Amino acid sequence: MTNQSDNSTDQVHHLRRMTLMWVILSVVADILFSIFVAPHVPPGRLTETAAKDQTDFNVLFEMAVPVLFGVWIYMSYSLIVWGDKRNSNQAFSGDAARTNMKTQVSWIVVTSVTVLFLAAFGTYALIVDHGSGGGEGPNPAFAPSGALKAETAALVGKATWSPGSKNVLPVQVIAQQWKFTYRYPTFGGMESSQLIVPADTTIAFNVTSLDVIHSFWAYQLGVKADANPQVNNVAFTTTKDPGNFIVRCSELCGIWHGSMFNNGKVESQADFENWATTTEAANAANTALLPAFAWTYTPDANGAAGGYYPDGTQTPYSTVETYGSKQPS
Amino acid sequence: MTISEERSTEVTGAASGHDHESRKLSWTQRPGIFSQHIGTAAVLAVVGYVIGHWFGNYLTSGYSYIANSGQNSTANALALAFGVVGWLLGIGALNYPFAKLFGVDGLEEESPVDNWTKYFRYTLDHKIVGLQYVVGVLLFLFTGGLLAMAVRAELLNPTTHLFSPDTYIKIVSEHGTIMMMMATSIIVGPLGNYFVPLMIGSRRMAFPRIEALSFWIFTAGYMVIFSALPYGGFPTGWTGYAPLQTQAGPGMVSYLLGFAVIGIGMILAGFNQAVTIINYRAPGMTWSRVPIFVWSILATASLLTLATPVLIAGGLFGLLDKTVQTAFFVTEHGGSSYLWQNLFWFFGHPEVYIMALPGFGIAGEIMPVFTRRPLFAYKVAAAGMIGVALLSFFVWQHHLFQSGINPDMRPLFMLTTELISIPTGFIFLVGMGTLYRAKIRLEIPMLFVLALFFNFLIGGITGVFLSDVPVNVTVHGGFFVLSHFHYTIMGGLLFAFMAGLYFWLPKMTGKMMNKKIGKLHFWLMFVFFNLTFFPMFIIGLLGQPRRVFTYASNLQGLNDFSSVSAFILGFSFLVFFYNLVYSMWLKPEIAPPNPWESLGLEWQTASPVPPYNFERIPVIMTDPYRYSEEGAPAFADLGTGGPTDPSTHSLA
Numbered sequence: 001m002t003n004q005s006d007n008s009t010d011q012v013h014h015l016r017r018m019t020l021m022w023v024i025l026s027v028v029a030d031i032l033f034s035i036f037v038a039p040h041v042p043p044g045r046l047t048e049t050a051a052k053d054q055t056d057f058n059v060l061f062e063m064a065v066p067v068l069f070g071v072w073i074y075m076s077y078s079l080i081v082w083g084d085k086r087n088s089n090q091a092f093s094g095d096a097a098r099t100n101m102k103t104q105v106s107w108i109v110v111t112s113v114t115v116l117f118l119a120a121f122g123t124y125a126l127i128v129d130h131g132s133g134g135g136e137g138p139n140p141a142f143a144p145s146g147a148l149k150a151e152t153a154a155l156v157g158k159a160t161w162s163p164g165s166k167n168v169l170p171v172q173v174i175a176q177q178w179k180f181t182y183r184y185p186t187f188g189g190m191e192s193s194q195l196i197v198p199a200d201t202t203i204a205f206n207v208t209s210l211d212v213i214h215s216f217w218a219y220q221l222g223v224k225a226d227a228n229p230q231v232n233n234v235a236f237t238t239t240k241d242p243g244n245f246i247v248r249c250s251e252l253c254g255i256w257h258g259s260m261f262n263n264g265k266v267e268s269q270a271d272f273e274n275w276a277t278t279t280e281a282a283n284a285a286n287t288a289l290l291p292a293f294a295w296t297y298t299p300d301a302n303g304a305a306g307g308y309y310p311d312g313t314q315t316p317y318s319t320v321e322t323y324g325s326k327q328p329s
Numbered sequence: 330m331t332i333s334e335e336r337s338t339e340v341t342g343a344a345s346g347h348d349h350e351s352r353k354l355s356w357t358q359r360p361g362i363f364s365q366h367i368g369t370a371a372v373l374a375v376v377g378y379v380i381g382h383w384f385g386n387y388l389t390s391g392y393s394y395i396a397n398s399g400q401n402s403t404a405n406a407l408a409l410a411f412g413v414v415g416w417l418l419g420i421g422a423l424n425y426p427f428a429k430l431f432g433v434d435g436l437e438e439e440s441p442v443d444n445w446t447k448y449f450r451y452t453l454d455h456k457i458v459g460l461q462y463v464v465g466v467l468l469f470l471f472t473g474g475l476l477a478m479a480v481r482a483e484l485l486n487p488t489t490h491l492f493s494p495d496t497y498i499k500i501v502s503e504h505g506t507i508m509m510m511m512a513t514s515i516i517v518g519p520l521g522n523y524f525v526p527l528m529i530g531s532r533r534m535a536f537p538r539i540e541a542l543s544f545w546i547f548t549a550g551y552m553v554i555f556s557a558l559p560y561g562g563f564p565t566g567w568t569g570y571a572p573l574q575t576q577a578g579p580g581m582v583s584y585l586l587g588f589a590v591i592g593i594g595m596i597l598a599g600f601n602q603a604v605t606i607i608n609y610r611a612p613g614m615t616w617s618r619v620p621i622f623v624w625s626i627l628a629t630a631s632l633l634t635l636a637t638p639v640l641i642a643g644g645l646f647g648l649l650d651k652t653v654q655t656a657f658f659v660t661e662h663g664g665s666s667y668l669w670q671n672l673f674w675f676f677g678h679p680e681v682y683i684m685a686l687p688g689f690g691i692a693g694e695i696m697p698v699f700t701r702r703p704l705f706a707y708k709v710a711a712a713g714m715i716g717v718a719l720l721s722f723f724v725w726q727h728h729l730f731q732s733g734i735n736p737d738m739r740p741l742f743m744l745t746t747e748l749i750s751i752p753t754g755f756i757f758l759v760g761m762g763t764l765y766r767a768k769i770r771l772e773i774p775m776l777f778v779l780a781l782f783f784n785f786l787i788g789g790i791t792g793v794f795l796s797d798v799p800v801n802v803t804v805h806g807g808f809f810v811l812s813h814f815h816y817t818i819m820g821g822l823l824f825a826f827m828a829g830l831y832f833w834l835p836k837m838t839g840k841m842m843n844k845k846i847g848k849l850h851f852w853l854m855f856v857f858f859n860l861t862f863f864p865m866f867i868i869g870l871l872g873q874p875r876r877v878f879t880y881a882s883n884l885q886g887l888n889d890f891s892s893v894s895a896f897i898l899g900f901s902f903l904v905f906f907y908n909l910v911y912s913m914w915l916k917p918e919i920a921p922p923n924p925w926e927s928l929g930l931e932w933q934t935a936s937p938v939p940p941y942n943f944e945r946i947p948v949i950m951t952d953p954y955r956y957s958e959e960g961a962p963a964f965a966d967l968g969t970g971g972p973t974d975p976s977t978h979s980l981a
Contacts, residue, residue, distance in 0.1 A: 052799060060797060064793070067786075072786075079764075082767050084771075092702050098954075099705065107754070115748060116747075126740060135731045140736055141735075142736065215805075224805060230660040252568075253573060
């Protein structure tokens with residue numbers, strides 16, 4: 001008990017040294033991070049959501065650095081100063097060592113405040129950024145203005161978009177084992193195997209699946225939405241400059257999950273309109289064979305997830321095509 | 330004291346029944362090959378499997394969708410289920426229920442054989458079951474580890490080069506499932522069963538038959554999940570998402586049934602632990618005197634008991650979908666693909682804490698011993714564990730942030746998920762507080778505990794990143810998540826398990842683990858664990874989804890670095906294995922009765938631990954962890970005048 005007489009001064013001494021190291025290292029690390037790393041943090045700044053996701057990540061990281069350094073410095077300091085070899089004195093003991101109300105309360109208060117701040121910050125980002133590019137299900141709670149109107153119009157084939165119109169552009173993402181295709185209701189419901197979107201435009205991605213659960217991950221766009229069969233999962237983003245991006249499936253969907261990806265492009269508004277109208281005309285014959293544009297499509301018994309209840313008298317493959325419409329003879 | 334006396338008479342009564350010389354043994358109990366042991370279990374498992382398969386075919390082969398398909402899930406499921414029953418019958422786990430059913434009296438249950446073969450039998454001694462569990466989880470761990478090596482080997486190259494995509498996805502799925510199943514029991518099974526009764530001063534678990542049954546169900550579950558591979562594997566990963574699950578081949582049946590079987594074992598083990606801790610504490614052991622490891626097992630046990638039924642229900646729904654063509658998870662026929670995700674994660678997220686809490690418990694138990702000072706903020710530690718256990722039931726939808734769930738729920742689940750880091754932070758307060766002005770001895774168990782705090786800090790903080798919905802958009806479903814949960818489960822739980830083994834094996838086996846090889850093991854494991862998984866955070870941020878066999882070619886450098894580190898990490902487990910063989914059999918060094926000078930009750934009883942643990946039920950005198958305190962009374966009075974008698978007690 002003898003060495004506990006200098007308890008209070010000793011305590012201040014250690015804690016002051018640790019705090020000093022902690023403050024210096026945390027500040028330096030945070031500054032270095034924000035200068036050299038933060039601007040390059042994925043997913044980049046190709047769209048509004050991507051940029052905000054990046055900012056969010058950076059804020060969290062800058063807050064995490066002091067926590068990491070706090071624990072690391074404390075642990076290293078303890079091991080060096082209180083290692084058995086250096087200090088053969090008796091360890092701190094008794095009631096004072098067992099608990100310290102001040103330390104406990106301040107720890108609980110500090111962690112609670114941090115955590116509540118983070119939750120508030122995340123919620124704010126989520127609401128202001130219209131879901132942050134994440135899938136919001138069929139009834140998005142946070143939608144950009146004009147989105148509802150554009151989506152409603154798309155369903156009846158009346159959506160319009162032209163360069164400079166500031167309209168929301170609905171794009172449908174259809175996932176199936178193991179590829180993505182995209183339908184553009186604004187351009188006659190044409191289907192493309194390449195995702196091309198215009199710059200400076202708010203896009204409403206309507207993600208659905210024909211078989212199992214996939215996930216549409218347009219990496220540089222900062223968009224990720226699971227593709228569920230029979231569900232229209234909506235995600236929003238606003239593109240900025242032209243650029244390339246990659247689309248990957250990020251939900252395990254079977255054997256070829258690893259090669260379910262393709263490349264997409266953000267093009268200037270004029271280039272996009274040019275591409276869209278050309279493709280619409282070129283694909284007109286194919287588009288006529290597709291089922292009418294809808295948010296979801298029900299595969300029939302021969303669909304990838306189907307195969308139920310064939311009656312045994314029919315051949316395994318009926319004349320009804322996957323989308324439910326009659327196949328051309 | 331009356332309680333203690335009552336208990337001791339009761340147990341003594343049982344112990345005298347143990348005197349088997351005077352009793353005529355039934356054939357199942359006789360020593361030798363013609364009795365019940367792991368061999369008869371294997372034979373009956375095969376017989377059960379064949380009968381089940383025949384029965385399934387008999388029932389269903391008339392249906393055209395089965396006759397034409399070339400696979401019969403009903404036959405597979407019944408074969409495996411009957412196989413499990415055969416295994417339990419063969420080992421003797423059902424003798425007692427059947428004896429009761431048919432009114433047979435005086436069944437001798439304790440195996441009369443007292444040699445090495447008792448480890449291959451159904452036995453009721455919690456210490457033998459604990460050792461059986463050690464071997465069982467290590468077997469599980471090494472199987473899963475080999476599969477991990479295969480995964481990393483494939484990822485050496487950005488294209489498919491070693492395995493076909495089909496084989497690769499089977500390996501990934503099997504690795505994940507085996508590891509997750511193993512991790513639910515890795516501490517509760519071996520160390521929980523062995524040490525909880527010793528630490529609370531009990532002579533046995535509350536339900537010895539259930540304790541043995543849970544182990545033999547665990548082994549049966551291992552074989553069922555492993556049977557997926559000869560059946561052609563399953564492509565769903567450990568999460569088993571429907572409708573991919575519904576579409577998958579017969580290996581999926583092994584997954585669904587395997588989880589259900591293991592799940593039953595988990596529930597049994599869980600409530601056995603909970604009942605034992607609540608009811609079998611020695612006199613004087615009030616709730617504020619319960620060792621922190623026991624608190625962690627109690628919190629874990631409540632999760633095991635309450636969360637696992639949901640998994641079993643989900644698995645049975647999946648089995649019904651696959652066998653009798655129900656449509657729980659088939660959207661076209663009125664089911665929902667979200668149902669499985671919700672059921673699975675309602676179990677799955679508490680499970681994550683099933684895999685974290687025992688690790689915290691071990692850390693809290695070991696730190697005071699090697700810092701020679703009391704555990705800081707003991708009550709906060711216990712409250713943190715209970716808090717984590719409670720909150721863990723309210724966070725599961727953070728796995729579904731991008732899935733198209735009701736978007737209004739996302740802020741709520743973001744909040745609950747971030748709230749859970751408050752009680753988790755308590756554990757850090759306790760750990761760090763205990764280091765303060767301590768006298769730190771860097772023995773191997775302590776090194777593993779310090780590594781746990783290092784790893785879990787990274788795992789925990791990246792968890793906060795994942796819980797933030799905007800950041801989650803980028804990192805969900807990628808290598809970032811993968812790295813996060815390896816940091817928490819492997820970096821936390823597995824390091825804690827190793828700490829626990831190095832700490833307690835001397836008590837369990839009476840032999841010390843070799844220090845030099847142990848240090849080599851620790852440093853290899855710690856350094857290469859971090860070198861394996863830290864790059865994966867970056868790989869994930871750079872856009873690599875989980876469970877892929879191809880990836881962007883610019884990520885090859887990082888992936889190769891991670892793979893090579895993973896191989897050395899794998900090698901570190903061989904070092905551990907060598908240490909185990911070396912220290913236990915090749916050059917055993919006899920352990921002193923209390924090698925770490927712990928005050929814990931488990932070290933105060935005789936070494937090796939006698940069959941009923943304590944000569945007399947100990948009486949708990951004071952708080953645990955009164956290290957370095959002059960004049961502090963001993964933790965327990967064993968009534969034997971032994972080393973913990975207050976009069977002879979002295980502290981280092």
